[in-house]
Amino acid sequence: MVQILIDVHCHINLYLTIDKVIKNARDVGVEKIVAVAMSSISQERVLEITSQYDEIFASLGVHPEEVKMNAKIEHQLDSIIELIKKNKQNICAIGEIGLDHYFIKDKELYPLQKTIFDKMLSLAQDLELPVNLHTKGAEEIVFDILPSYKIPNVNIHWYSGPEEFIKLGIDRGYYFSITPAISYSPVVKKVVLNIDKEHLLLESDGPVKYSGEVGVPAMIKNVLKSISVLKEINLDELEKQIEANTKKIFTKMF
Secondary structure, eight states: OOOOEEEEEEOGGGOSOHHHHHHHHHHTTEEEEEEEOOSHHHHHHHHHHHHHOTTEEEEEOOOTTHHHHOTTHHHHHHHHHHHHHHTGGGEEEEEEEEOOSSSOOOGGGHHHHHHHHHHHHHHHHHHTOOEEEEOTTOHHHHHHHGGGSOOSOEEEETOOSOHHHHHHHHHHTOEEEEOGGGGTOHHHHHHHHTSOGGGEEEOOOTTSEETTEEOOGGGHHHHHHHHHHHHTOOHHHHHHHHHHHHHHHOGGGO
């Protein structure tokens, strides 16, 4: 059976030329893409895009930076939750959600951030959907909160925190998605070395830039190759394993 590549974390709604992004991805074997929402506005846009492209699957949720970017988010939260519930058959995960104490320095925003995170986790539990998590600078708190909810599966995107939580995450069955930053970041490389192949996933986090180049789903093919070299695992074996991992966590994509 021919393996396929899946980008499990991409902000597809932020590209101006989605057709081109998808074509370039397909050309290198990337067959499916998880489109993650971040804001009130992006929920609707992601749903619109997923209705237009068979390759795109929606992951809806409120990003932790929204507490800084959107002064109205607290009042919009209930309507976002209702929108997600209404479209539960059309989404494969809840995300991008989480906590951020690295980019968000104002501690007065942390309680609201946690309130939103708790509501998103409760929603994932109710809808029996996996979560796509952001944990930057708040890894310990996130890991303390997660056991309070019965979440089917957890993916931690672009993890760069303490090593101790990688082991804890693996013990709990969490997955970690790796970005193109593996090509230059010692931190990402160290993270990859500490994760067994049974808990690895691939992501572009596009259109974030890597060394000045706009990230796109097609880049995950080179992420796969970099992991293969770094961990000294046969490329075909690794590709097969990561596809199997993706099928376990994002069951509604298959």
